[in-house]
Amino acid sequence: MRKKLLEYRNIAAQFNTIEGQTNTLNDIDLTIYEGMSLGIVGESGCGKSVTARLPIRLLPEPMFKVTNGDVIYHHNGEPFEVLKAKQNGKEINKIRGKEISMIFQEPMSSLSPIHTVGSQMIELIMQHTDMDKTEAKEHAIHMLERARVPRARDVYDDYTFQLSGGMRQRVMIAMGVSCSPRLLFADEPTTALDVTIQAQILGLIKDIQREQNMALVLITHDLAVVANMVEEIAVFYLGYIVEQGTTDQILKSPKHPYTKALIASIPTLHTNESLKPIKGSIPDPYSKITGCPFWMRCDKVTAKCREEVPPFVTHENEHKVRCFEA
Numbered sequence: 001m002r003k004k005l006l007e008y009r010n011i012a013a014q015f016n017t018i019e020g021q022t023n024t025l026n027d028i029d030l031t032i033y034e035g036m037s038l039g040i041v042g043e044s045g046c047g048k049s050v051t052a053r054l055p056i057r058l059l060p061e062p063m064f065k066v067t068n069g070d071v072i073y074h075h076n077g078e079p080f081e082v083l084k085a086k087q088n089g090k091e092i093n094k095i096r097g098k099e100i101s102m103i104f105q106e107p108m109s110s111l112s113p114i115h116t117v118g119s120q121m122i123e124l125i126m127q128h129t130d131m132d133k134t135e136a137k138e139h140a141i142h143m144l145e146r147a148r149v150p151r152a153r154d155v156y157d158d159y160t161f162q163l164s165g166g167m168r169q170r171v172m173i174a175m176g177v178s179c180s181p182r183l184l185f186a187d188e189p190t191t192a193l194d195v196t197i198q199a200q201i202l203g204l205i206k207d208i209q210r211e212q213n214m215a216l217v218l219i220t221h222d223l224a225v226v227a228n229m230v231e232e233i234a235v236f237y238l239g240y241i242v243e244q245g246t247t248d249q250i251l252k253s254p255k256h257p258y259t260k261a262l263i264a265s266i267p268t269l270h271t272n273e274s275l276k277p278i279k280g281s282i283p284d285p286y287s288k289i290t291g292c293p294f295w296m297r298c299d300k301v302t303a304k305c306r307e308e309v310p311p312f313v314t315h316e317n318e319h320k321v322r323c324f325e326a
């Protein structure tokens with residue numbers, strides 16, 4: 001039996017800005033189990049980063065507001081209601097960075113330019129463990145070595161602006177996993193890097209995940225990136241999960257027209273026929289859509305699709321799809 005680590009239960013969330021109100025997350029039902037690897041895939045603006053930031057409350061409240069549902073983190077076997085905690089209170093700080101950690105596309109957004117690599121790392125380590133300064137330093141260097149940072153002892157004393165993009169990403173990974181989190185969200189961690197470095201960094205994340213038996217949520221707009229990295233995939237579209245299943249189910253027998261279109265638009269996964277870009281474009285986030293979020297771009301649209309949101313239905317072997325026609 002898999003053990004639940006993090007649950008999103010029917011989450012609906014919105015941003016209220018001067019331009020209007022968005023429906024950023026809609027009926028998100030998702031469970032992350034201990035040690036599992038999950039890919040979250042979807043086009044820009046579909047709610048991937050918001051989903052990752054929600055359990056550690058890294059969102060601009062009260063402009064961002066959850067209007068329905070619960071997020072439960074199973075902390076040492078005890079359910080912890082993430083949304084009931086204060087945004088920057090003690091309780092959420094026990095989870096953020098320690099239990100759930102996050103790495104981003106742009107390392108400079110989470111690394112300080114005015115502190116050395118080492119001073120940032122020991123601060124984090126000392127905050128979340130009972131190591132003293134000497135122990136924290138040795139641990140930091142050890143983590144840098146595990147993230148395959150060459151000359152880790154020297155890099156420890158460097159400032160982040162002195163490092164290359166790939167090296168900064170390694171430093172961020174070392175930092176992200178230095179307190180042995182149970183769950184790591186990697187939000188487009190390699191998008192800014194060139195292809196060879198991308199592959200190395202993804203390999204590194206995968207190795208560390210296995211070594212630490214940590215759950216991994218890898219976020220990307222690129223299905224090809226997750227294909228060899230994760231056991232399961234959730235496909236997001238306009239703040240809905242439209243399909244979820246094992247990587248094989250999603251890639252080999254996709255059921256949702258959007259997933260099919262995504263696969264058809266990827267060169268490396270699709271070699272027989274010519275590439276087909278997905279028709280149409282993503283609607284404006286402030287527009288109100290009735291019915292299925294994908295109907296305007298869908299070839300199989302019916303009158304019902306325009307009126308009702310399809311339920312998220314579980315098919316054989318836990319393959320879930322939100323489509324009347326699947």
Ligand SMILES: Nc1ncnc2c1ncn2[C@@H]1O[C@H](COP(=O)(O)OP(=O)(O)OP(=O)(O)O)[C@@H](O)[C@H]1O
Nearest residue numbers: 015017022024043044045046047048049050221285
């Ligand atoms: N600071 C903000 N202010 C207003 N709306 C926001 C803000 N951040 C996110 N949103 C809304 O939430 C939606 C989802 O944003 P999110 O960053 O999660 O997308 P994403 O899937 O991570 O996209 P990308 O692939 O570009 O990173 C956006 O379309 C936008 O409507």
Ligand SMILES: [Mg+2]
Nearest residue numbers: 048049050187
């Ligand atoms: Mg994002």
